[in-house]
Amino acid sequence: MTSTVLTGISELWTLDPALDDPARPGDVADAQVLRYAAVVIEEGRIAWTGPAADAPAADAREDLGGRAVLPGWVDSHSHLVFDGDRAAEFEARMAGRSYSAGGIAVTTDATRAAADARLRDLVRDRIAEAVAGGTTCLETKTGYGLTVADELRAAQLLDALIAEGALDEATFLGAHLVPREFDGEDGRPGAAQYVDLVAGEMLAAVAEHVRWIDVFCEDGAFDPEQSAQVLRAGAAAGLGLRVHGHQLGRSGGVALAAALGAASVDHVNHLAAEDVEALAATAARPTAPGDRPGLLAVDAGPTVATVLPACDLSTRAPLAPARELLDAGAAVAIASNCNPGTSYTSAMSFCVTTAVLQMHLSLGEAVRAATRGGALALRRGDVGHLGVGARADLHVLDAPAAIHLAYRPGMPMTHRVWRHGQEQPLAPVPPTPTP
Ligand SMILES: N=CN[C@@H](CCC(=O)O)C(=O)O
Numbered sequence: 001m002t003s004t005v006l007t008g009i010s011e012l013w014t015l016d017p018a019l020d021d022p023a024r025p026g027d028v029a030d031a032q033v034l035r036y037a038a039v040v041i042e043e044g045r046i047a048w049t050g051p052a053a054d055a056p057a058a059d060a061r062e063d064l065g066g067r068a069v070l071p072g073w074v075d076s077h078s079h080l081v082f083d084g085d086r087a088a089e090f091e092a093r094m095a096g097r098s099y100s101a102g103g104i105a106v107t108t109d110a111t112r113a114a115a116d117a118r119l120r121d122l123v124r125d126r127i128a129e130a131v132a133g134g135t136t137c138l139e140t141k142t143g144y145g146l147t148v149a150d151e152l153r154a155a156q157l158l159d160a161l162i163a164e165g166a167l168d169e170a171t172f173l174g175a176h177l178v179p180r181e182f183d184g185e186d187g188r189p190g191a192a193q194y195v196d197l198v199a200g201e202m203l204a205a206v207a208e209h210v211r212w213i214d215v216f217c218e219d220g221a222f223d224p225e226q227s228a229q230v231l232r233a234g235a236a237a238g239l240g241l242r243v244h245g246h247q248l249g250r251s252g253g254v255a256l257a258a259a260l261g262a263a264s265v266d267h268v269n270h271l272a273a274e275d276v277e278a279l280a281a282t283a284a285r286p287t288a289p290g291d292r293p294g295l296l297a298v299d300a301g302p303t304v305a306t307v308l309p310a311c312d313l314s315t316r317a318p319l320a321p322a323r324e325l326l327d328a329g330a331a332v333a334i335a336s337n338c339n340p341g342t343s344y345t346s347a348m349s350f351c352v353t354t355a356v357l358q359m360h361l362s363l364g365e366a367v368r369a370a371t372r373g374g375a376l377a378l379r380r381g382d383v384g385h386l387g388v389g390a391r392a393d394l395h396v397l398d399a400p401a402a403i404h405l406a407y408r409p410g411m412p413m414t415h416r417v418w419r420h421g422q423e424q425p426l427a428p429v430p431p432t433p434t435p
């Protein structure tokens with residue numbers, strides 16, 4: 001058994017769940033940040049944390065030079081399986097056009113046309129980019145295939161990446177958009193038939209490869225009734241539920257997610273007071289142990305409100321009311337929503353910075369939402385914190401204090417990253433040439 005002790009840590013944000021302050025559920029308690037600290041990693045897990053002066057001996061010792069250490073970011077929402085980019089659409093948006101779900105079809109065409117090896121390389125490169133920004137636990141979705149064969153191909157790709165330890169969580173998003181061949185025009189089958197396909201044959205094909213099912217419950221995509229059909233079928237297949245909701249308007253996705261016990265509803269830009277209350281009311285729902293170490297049951301616990309700050313900026317949407325959600329007592333996560341249409345970035349540090357500067361979260365609230373919040377949204381107890389026994393996922397900042405994330409916006413802050421106890425390469429990923 002080999003062990004490593006890391007010393008020279010100015011701030012060690014353990015976020016240890018055993019030290020949560022019940023009076024401030026969305027925040028970080030003083031006891032969860034150790035000063036002048038050390039951490040011992042053994043067999044990919046956190047074996048010890050405490051004052052540097054008391055650090056035990058280990059096989060290897062490294063001095064981090066007075067830097068702050070956080071748990072790696074837990075990015076609970078991304079769409080990395082795609083080809084092509086939509087820079088022109090983005091540029092048009094910056095010139096005044098508004099976002100609509102229809103852009104998904106453009107990426108679907110490019111993704112269907114991509115060879116398997118190219119798609120795999122693209123996803124790998126995007127994961128490497130995310131890790132280089134401090135992300136150590138990552139969820140990603142299918143959703144740019146929208147045929148049984150293409151959704152299955154994406155799900156199998158994600159399953160393989162999870163098996164090799166490169167990725168953590170996979171989500172089936174066949175209900176991303178009604179594809180053109182089902183648009184109901186000129187005698188084509190229509191949305192109801194596509195929903196039947198997603199909830200039937202497509203789900204049956206992909207279910208063994210994913211832990212989650214998601215639906216884009218929004219005007220121009222799927223209405224609450226169609227969304228419920230897909231989610232109920234997913235639950236019957238043993239999958240956990242996730243919802244894209246209230247991105248473009250009050251789509252009904254929040255009420256649906258809360259009613260069906262979804263683990264998360266994401267975007268949440270357009271919320272009425274009753275939506276905030278509905279989410280806060282789920283916060284008391286207890287989690288339950290899952291059937292694999294480190295995992296919680298997908299169907300117990302709060303419906304987390306996942307805010308996507310980079311997406312809000314990139315679509316010039318009203319920022320999700322993260323402050324109001326926390327004040328009401330809702331569980332909140334921050335995620336990147338990395339995708340080619342609305343948020344082409346996996347930079348979680350940027351999302352945290354934005355949450356502090358523009359959504360009015362304290363640094364502690366934002367860090368917690370991007371670590372423990374994401375872990376709760378993914379129903380995982382093994383990541384998002386550095387309590388003893390947690391996965392050794394560490395994000396070393398090139399700063400003496402984590403507040404520098406917001407104090408020095410835009411400056412490169414990721415110094416070193418460990419994932420599963422292994423230090424990760426942080427070399428920049430070269431651009432993939434357009435075919
Ligand atoms: N809103 C739905 N899906 C993605 C956007 C997908 C796209 O435009 O390609 C999102 O989460 O923002």
Ligand SMILES: [Zn+2]
Nearest residue numbers: 077079244337
């Ligand atoms: Zn999304």
